[in-house]
Amino acid sequence: MTDLTASHVQSTDVVPARSRFPIHIVVFLAPALAIYTLFSIYPLVDTIRLSLYAGDETGARSFVGLQNFYTLLTDPNWSGQFWNAFTNNLIFFAIHMVVQNGIGLGLAMLLSLPRLTGGSVYRTLIFLPTMLSVVIIGFIWQLMLNPLWGIAPSLLKAVGLGSLFGPWLGQESTALLTVSLISVWQFVGIPMMLIYAALLNIPDDLLDAATVDGAGPFSVFWFVRLPLILPTLGVVSILTFVANFNAFDLIYAIKGALAGPNFSTDILGTFFYRTFFGFQLQVGSPTMGAAVATAMLVIILIGVLIYLFGVQRRLQRHTF
Amino acid sequence: MKNLHSKAFRRRAGQLLATASVVAAALAFANAASAQTLTIESWRNDDADVWNTKIIPAFNKKHPNIKVQFKADPPTEYNAALNARLAGGTAGDLITCRPFDASLDLFKKGNLVSVNDVKGLENFSDVAKSAWSTDDGKTTFCMPMASVIHGFVYNKEIFDELKLTPPKTMAEFHAVLDKIKADGKYTPIAMGTADQWEAATMGFQNIGVNYWKGEEGRKALIEGKQKFTDKPYVDAFKELASWAPYMGDGYKAQKYPDTQNLFTLGRAAIYPAGSWDVPIFRKQADFEFDAFAPPVVNAGDKCYISDHTDIAIGINAKSQNMEAAKTFLSWVASPEFAEIYANELPGFFPLSKAKVDVKDPVAAKFVGWRGTCESSIRNSYQILSRGTPNLENELWNVSAQVMNGSMKPEEAAKKAQDGLASWYEPHKK
Numbered sequence: 001m002t003d004l005t006a007s008h009v010q011s012t013d014v015v016p017a018r019s020r021f022p023i024h025i026v027v028f029l030a031p032a033l034a035i036y037t038l039f040s041i042y043p044l045v046d047t048i049r050l051s052l053y054a055g056d057e058t059g060a061r062s063f064v065g066l067q068n069f070y071t072l073l074t075d076p077n078w079s080g081q082f083w084n085a086f087t088n089n090l091i092f093f094a095i096h097m098v099v100q101n102g103i104g105l106g107l108a109m110l111l112s113l114p115r116l117t118g119g120s121v122y123r124t125l126i127f128l129p130t131m132l133s134v135v136i137i138g139f140i141w142q143l144m145l146n147p148l149w150g151i152a153p154s155l156l157k158a159v160g161l162g163s164l165f166g167p168w169l170g171q172e173s174t175a176l177l178t179v180s181l182i183s184v185w186q187f188v189g190i191p192m193m194l195i196y197a198a199l200l201n202i203p204d205d206l207l208d209a210a211t212v213d214g215a216g217p218f219s220v221f222w223f224v225r226l227p228l229i230l231p232t233l234g235v236v237s238i239l240t241f242v243a244n245f246n247a248f249d250l251i252y253a254i255k256g257a258l259a260g261p262n263f264s265t266d267i268l269g270t271f272f273y274r275t276f277f278g279f280q281l282q283v284g285s286p287t288m289g290a291a292v293a294t295a296m297l298v299i300i301l302i303g304v305l306i307y308l309f310g311v312q313r314r315l316q317r318h319t320f
Numbered sequence: 321m322k323n324l325h326s327k328a329f330r331r332r333a334g335q336l337l338a339t340a341s342v343v344a345a346a347l348a349f350a351n352a353a354s355a356q357t358l359t360i361e362s363w364r365n366d367d368a369d370v371w372n373t374k375i376i377p378a379f380n381k382k383h384p385n386i387k388v389q390f391k392a393d394p395p396t397e398y399n400a401a402l403n404a405r406l407a408g409g410t411a412g413d414l415i416t417c418r419p420f421d422a423s424l425d426l427f428k429k430g431n432l433v434s435v436n437d438v439k440g441l442e443n444f445s446d447v448a449k450s451a452w453s454t455d456d457g458k459t460t461f462c463m464p465m466a467s468v469i470h471g472f473v474y475n476k477e478i479f480d481e482l483k484l485t486p487p488k489t490m491a492e493f494h495a496v497l498d499k500i501k502a503d504g505k506y507t508p509i510a511m512g513t514a515d516q517w518e519a520a521t522m523g524f525q526n527i528g529v530n531y532w533k534g535e536e537g538r539k540a541l542i543e544g545k546q547k548f549t550d551k552p553y554v555d556a557f558k559e560l561a562s563w564a565p566y567m568g569d570g571y572k573a574q575k576y577p578d579t580q581n582l583f584t585l586g587r588a589a590i591y592p593a594g595s596w597d598v599p600i601f602r603k604q605a606d607f608e609f610d611a612f613a614p615p616v617v618n619a620g621d622k623c624y625i626s627d628h629t630d631i632a633i634g635i636n637a638k639s640q641n642m643e644a645a646k647t648f649l650s651w652v653a654s655p656e657f658a659e660i661y662a663n664e665l666p667g668f669f670p671l672s673k674a675k676v677d678v679k680d681p682v683a684a685k686f687v688g689w690r691g692t693c694e695s696s697i698r699n700s701y702q703i704l705s706r707g708t709p710n711l712e713n714e715l716w717n718v719s720a721q722v723m724n725g726s727m728k729p730e731e732a733a734k735k736a737q738d739g740l741a742s743w744y745e746p747h748k749k
Contacts, residue, residue: 147570
């Protein structure tokens with residue numbers, strides 16, 4: 001007891017109270033750190049670890065180094081599917097960048113028109129699909145585009161354009177585009193809201209000043225508003241990128257895990273699903289699946305790094 | 321001071337933990353003692369009603385001490401969910417077995433036990449057991465329950481209206497299709513390629529057995545004596561390709577439920593079917609329908625049917641109620657079970673040798689073909705779907721493409737063959 005007290009006293013004497021280890025920082029960081037470690041960092045690291053193993057038919061696993069990645073990238077049976085999924089994913093992403101974010105920007109501009117009536121109604125309606133379940137979205141759109149009893153063929157016929165209709169979800173040439181546009185329809189509300197918020201942040205005096213200086217609406221948009229919302233467009237892009245390369249659910253709901261026809265709608269998410277969980281007679285391989293998941297992580301990481309170092313650092317932020 | 325405090329705290333925490341674990345152990349023990357509740361894992365969520373109201377009560381009449389619980393996942397999620405539960409040790413006592421490798425894989429991993437010593441296994445033929453036996457046929461690990469048979473269901477009213485008779489040969493089949501198409505009121509064939517498996521299962525495997533002569537061709541493929549590029553297989557693909565003009569508008573985007581509806585709404589004349597469709601049509605179609613067997617290539621040829629072993633039941637190796645589980649399995653092997661199963665779920669045909677009366681006339685017709693034609697199973701299921709690329713997935717893909725017209729029959733055959741030859745020794749040459 002005396003010993004204890006003595007050492008205690010001594011330590012307080014030597015080290016001034018202020019420079020003691022700042023325990024409160026640890027305390028404040030702990031909850032977030034613990035949760036992220038448990039649910040995010042640990043699974044991620046464990047996935048990477050699992051990707052370095054291979055299982056045999058008894059379920060025993062052995063360390064194989066980078067063999068899984070070697071197979072994934074060089075065995076034509078794997079690499080063909082992998083690059084096909086990657087290419088489709090790039091197209092999927094490109095369509096979202098152009099169509100979803102383009103329309104999102106346009107809608108945000110329209111919403112921020114000063115004399116718009118019922119703006120909040122439009123805003124809610126356009127944002128609504130984002131909150132619906134993907135299963136419902138997939139189901140509704142399949143019904144609408146159904147060649148047998150869908151509304152799309154009848155509508156087109158009603159205006160005399162019946163010959164333009166095709167089984168878009170079933171053709172190799174159009175399936176990916178159709179699924180992408182359905183996804184765009186669902187998520188267009190998100191870029192709209194973000195950009196709309198950024199547009200509202202621009203002070204009116206800037207716009208007024210530009211108008212007084214003789215700028216038309218187009219120049220105001222191009223030279224004043226657009227530069228001011230560029231940081232938001234950057235955020236929207238990176239969100240789209242990450243979401244698209246992790247996408248899975250809509251394709252699975254509409255086209256199933258085999259992502260037909262002829263894998264034309266196969267993206268990395270569905271490819272991963274088939275590999276990890278297996279499909280019909282294909283027995284799932286957790287280790288190979290982990291390798292695919294790690295490859296996806298690397299792809300997303302590269303994309304994010306390009307954005308962080310190539311784009312974000314050059315963006316100028318304006319505060320008013 | 322501080323240290324002492326934490327020591328006390330640690331001690332208390334330790335006590336708490338000890339108490340908790342004792343309580344947990346006691347609970348687990350109590351659970352084991354009351355036991356005798358068997359849980360069945362299954363993908364047949366459609367059949368939950370039949371299990372709960374017919375099958376389990378019938379079992380309980382004989383074995384009142386064993387409680388049975390039926391727990392089903394949606395078919396597409398079953399394999400993944402079951403594997404996760406087996407790995408986590410929370411899977412049920414009885415496991416519904418998929419045919420061939422999915423279950424063989426479970427057995428090899430030690431998740432299923434051998435059922436060689438379970439009474440009733442002698443009621444099944446080797447073909448019936450083949451889907452749930454090791455490659456050497458010595459150990460069986462699931463008790464066979466039922467098979468499904470492929471054929472064609474047709475709308476009798478449309479056939480009467482157009483004065484058609486069910487075709488026996490491929491030439492007759494095409495004549496019938498042409499007549500329906502010429503009439504123009506009905507879609508000749510209800511089928512879509514959007515789900516892909518329809519094309520492979522109801523198309524390729526359905527008619528294919530007549531081309532590759534059932535078991536003969538299936539075994540020759542496994543032994544490497546035949547290739548997908550051989551005539552029978554290419555011809556089967558060619559036949560599929562010729563269906564395209566007879567299928568509904570936009571069949572490329574037509575899914576399985578669309579196909580079923582197209583037929584039950586009376587808008588299509590012929591439906592390439594699996595026998596499991598019979599109970600569904602019985603409920604939904606308000607017209608008379610009947611079935612004909614897959615037409616043979618030339619008149620007088622021996623006929624074959626795809627009588628596919630589809631469902632069985634095995635025992636979880638970690639089950640606490642091994643004896644009760646075995647009792648249940650021997651009951652599943654009994655004629656009593658076969659009778660209930662066949663009539664409550666017409667379209668799933670018992671595999672046991674016992675003679676069973678199937679009351680549904682269309683289902684009875686399906687099972688009747690067993691007497692006149694040779695049975696075979698789908699050729700991609702045994703052994704051949706073990707490698708990468710997976711043969712079954714490939715067949716789905718190429719069959720759908722052949723019907724979509726985006727691939728020639730010869731190309732489809734070559735793709736399936738190349739995939740198989742890339743990993744399967746007997747085909748590497």
